[in-house]
Amino acid sequence: MKIGELLSRGRHQLANPDLGRLESELLLAHLLGVTRAWLYANPDSAVGAKPEAEYLQQIERRKNGEPVAYLTGTCEFWSLELEITPDVLIPRPESELLVETALEIIPAEAEWRVADLGTGSGAIALAIASERPNCEMHATDISQLAIDVARKNEANLLPGRIQFHAGSWLAPLDGKFDLIISNPPYVAAQDPHLIRGDCRFEPRTALTPGSDGLAAIRHIAGASPDYLESGAVLIVEHGYDQGEDVRRILEKRSYANVVTRKDLSGHDRVTSGQLAGRA
Ligand code: GLN
Numbered sequence: 115m116k117i118g119e120l121l122s123r124g125r126h127q128l129a130n131p132d133l134g135r136l137e138s139e140l141l142l143a144h145l146l147g148v149t150r151a152w153l154y155a156n157p158d159s160a161v162g163a164k165p166e167a168e169y170l171q172q173i174e175r176r177k178n179g180e181p182v183a184y185l186t187g188t189c190e191f192w193s194l195e196l197e198i199t200p201d202v203l204i205p206r207p208e209s210e211l212l213v214e215t216a217l218e219i220i221p222a223e224a225e226w227r228v229a230d231l232g233t234g235s236g237a238i239a240l241a242i243a244s245e246r247p248n249c250e251m252h253a254t255d256i257s258q259l260a261i262d263v264a265r266k267n268e269a270n271l272l273p274g275r276i277q278f279h280a281g282s283w284l285a286p287l288d289g290k291f292d293l294i295i296s297n298p299p300y301v302a303a304q305d306p307h308l309i310r311g312d313c314r315f316e317p318r319t320a321l322t323p324g325s326d327g328l329a330a331i332r333h334i335a336g337a338s339p340d341y342l343e344s345g346a347v348l349i350v351e352h353g354y355d356q357g358e359d360v361r362r363i364l365e366k367r368s369y370a371n372v373v374t375r376k377d378l379s380g381h382d383r384v385t386s387g388q389l390a391g392r393a
Contacts, residue, residue: 121157128173140186145169179312181315189205197263201263203316209238211377212384219386223248229291230242231284231296232298234263239252240271240272242295244272252277253276253278254284254285260320264276283298284337290342294341295350296350301321339368345390347387351384357382371387371388
């Protein structure tokens with residue numbers, strides 16, 4: 115089949131007026147190793163039998179709900195092209211707010227020790243490392259499979275910049291940090307969101323800590339003071355309806371200057387707090 119015909123077939127199969135066109139193009143472009151612009155310019159170019167069969171198979175899988183990022187094995191975050199597998203959460207655009215918040219706090223030339231807890235694909239650690247070349251970046255994850263994915267991304271994008279530690283949250287770390295950041299699992303166990311859309315295919319432990327969704331944040335907030343320099347900051351991502359709860363958790367643990375920021379959709383998304391001590 116020709117490119118134009120295949121795309122029209124993919125679009126039809128996906129039958130989603132908003133995303134069907136984009137997704138059918140993303141899948142074919144990735145499979146052929148070309149850009150979407152190239153597809154537009156070459157609608158009459160013939161596609162071989164093998165890529166054609168593979169494409170139609172991918173369209174079928176997408177129809178059954180598999181996320182595009184898992185089908186292509188890639189995802190863009192903070193302009194970094196990351197490799198993704200179903201062992202890690204697909205980085206979300208709203209998590210870029212975590213990075214923005216960190217960059218407002220870390221001076222450009224700072225030689226800070228920074229820890230990213232539950233790094234998954236390494237998206238957040240890599241984004242910060244790419245913007246703050248003098249920081250000593252550490253990243254932890256309890257999943258060895260996630261660490262393997264993150265290491266591969268580090269090797270591709272910023273070799274040698276991140277020290278990885280397999281283990282739970284702060285447990286595998288030593289010493290004090292100038293900033294701790296995390297996008298932990300925060301979806302409540304009963305949230306119907308977990309059985310819809312992309313979430314169905316993502317690692318459950320990366321999405322929910324169970325019960326009210328706040329257990330991981332409570333743990334991180336409680337354990338971080340032993341790992342933070344005085345005056346240093348903790349930044350966590352959370353659900354749109356958890357801002358007040360997370361502020362309360364941090365305040366109870368004696369963090370000061372506790373502030374919640376909204377993402378681009380206007381939802382509470384990131385809360386930070388500072389340990390007492392530094393002026
Ligand atoms: N933002 C994700 C979602 O709502 C959840 C990510 C997380 O739990 N860290 O699907």
